[in-house]
């Protein structure tokens with residue numbers, strides 16, 4: 234519901250990707266006036282035509298409604314959009330650079346466009362995940378540009394407002410946040426940010442204030458903690474396999490402990506996506522630059538690299554080193570369910586390894602086929618929109634993503650379509666005993682073979 238009676242605040246969202254588009258649409262839903270800008274003309278023209286460039290549950294309706302009610306608009310013109318706005322969010326990508334650090338090229342480009350365009354007091358907010366110190370660097374760049382423009386009296390504030398939404402549940406996460414983190418050294422900026430987020434805080438969602446460096450680190454520390462839990466459980470899964478224990482039971486034995494909790498305790502083929510892998514490496518890099526050792530973080534990353542090879546190793550373990558001529562079905566390409574994001578997904582790396590060995594691959598994913606096609610092309614891969622079609626004449630099925638429809642798939646049908654009843658399950662979707670009863674050769678993570 235929109236907040237009538239409150240003065241709408243003018244917002245420019247730079248970067249209209251998974252974060253920018255969701256946050257922009259949600260801020261509009263909260264009653265603000267938002268212009269989402271991007272330098273990718275294809276994205277903006279799609280949005281202007283009412284098409285979403287990404288898949289995210291609930292987003293289409295939200296965008297449609299807010300466009301209709303004139304709170305949300307899209308533009309390629311960054312200068313004009315910045316000039317009209319008081320709140321300028323930076324939500325461009327910060328992909329990993331060669332050395333693991335966050336590549337700030339896009340952020341800095343956006344910052345220069347901001348510095349060249351602001352006309353009145355503005356608050357520049359980093360929504361992108363940026364390494365500690367970036368927000369201060371941003372302040373320096375804008376100051377310099379204002380000086381060049383002869384606008385030394387023009388005031389602006391820098392705020393770090395990291396984003397914690399999850400792809401696949403992004404709209405709900407943004408509108409019902411566990412916390413809103415706002416970092417700034419200026420009480421004026423904090424007051425404006427409180428006003429901006431009032432529609433959420435008035436419902437009881439907490440906002441926490443801190444200095445900029447702490448806010449920047451709070452984001453990295455949160456992602457690193459979640460990645461740590463996953464790698465921890467994957468390491469336990471390896472121990473389970475060696476001692477004949479079952480990681481699912483071990484997890485059940487842990488999660489009822491309130492000190493531990495039940496989130497992020499699933500063993501699997503490792504974490505992927507556009508955040509955990511790059512953020513863990515970026516914080517390692519930030520620490521290393523300052524001569525701070527990162528024993529835990531390095532182990533988290535190392536365990537994950539190893540884990541991402543699990544399904545490939547199962548294939549080799551079962552079929553032998555010579556995989557030429559093999560035909561394998563793959564279910565699930567996105568790094569997790571309810572998203573079409575395939576960045577650093579374990580499926581993609583494994584498919585590349587398999588096809589290098591001469592394997593023919595038949596893939597299915599409910600929403601990520603197009604992204605996968607762009608990343609992988611046609612060599613040795615056939616794309617299927619029907620999950621059972623992808624199984625035809627395959628020597629085995631590999632599951633990488635825990636989409637609901639896989640969990641509830643018809644086992645008899647899987648068996649009858651595969652050339653051999655072999656299933657390598659990277660997400661522990663099925664009960665190993667039942668699979669054995671059904672006549673499958675079934676391998677999963679951290680459980681009996």
Ligand code: NAD
Nearest residue numbers: 248249250251252271272273325326327339343361362396
């Ligand atoms: P994305 O790649 O989906 O979107 C980035 C967008 O910025 C692209 O559309 C790109 O065209 C645009 N862009 C780049 N430079 C631009 C410029 N100068 N002007 C205008 N537009 C420009 O990235 P994302 O997944 O939305 O992530 C954005 C940031 O948010 C990253 O720092 C990421 O770490 C962080 N983050 C992501 C998530 C997530 O779940 N994806 C969650 C929290 C934080």
